[in-house]
Amino acid sequence: MSTNSPIFNTKLITNVVKANISSGLSLINGPANVLNAHNAQAKILFLKTCKKSVKLPGVSFSNYLPERFLLHDTSLETNLCTLCKNPNILQCDLTSIAFNRENSNRIKSIMINVLGEEKLDEYLDVVYETYVNCDDTLDQRGTFRVFLIYAISNPGNIENEENWLVAFLIDPFHLVCPVGYKNVSNEDAMKKKYKDIQCYTEDLGIAFKKEFENIDFKELDII
Incomplete structure (x- = not known):
């Protein structure tokens, strides 16, 4: 790891009731376990796992x-x-992933494949999901999802402590945490979407190679 790279550590925030000014991230009124980082000073970092399809x-x-x-x-x-031009859009509308929910074992198995079991266990309480929807339907979330870890660099150092949102998985088809519609269940919606896209073979890193050149991807061992 480069000596110029931040040194990360986890910082639990899921039980925070009031705004935590020192963290740079705050909770707002809204659904449980929703983190608002829109006005935060959190920096965005991408792991190389983001451009490797699974x-x-x-x-x-x-x-x-x-x-x-x-x-x-x-x-x-x-x-x-x-997203490649403006990674800071990932600071908005972050929702924590509750691993005690229905289908949590499936979600874990996907993320373990990306991060490894030990790394996922270390950051299990600070995994977040956000959406990217720059289409005309701005009132809808669309299907494009990104999964991130909330981490702290230089924890405990008042002058140098920094907040980071570390993106590790891009889910363009909303298959990690699928949502049903009308009379279609979550599971049936997932199976239908997977059936539609299972023949795709183009790797994310190849399809968007030129655009990804704008991002300084980091190795997994930075966290």
């Missing part, structure tokens, strides 16, 4: 893409290109 048929998950020309002028292309 396919896990056993849990109906994949973030492989169709060939790039098929994505031209789609919301997926718009969202990912916007």
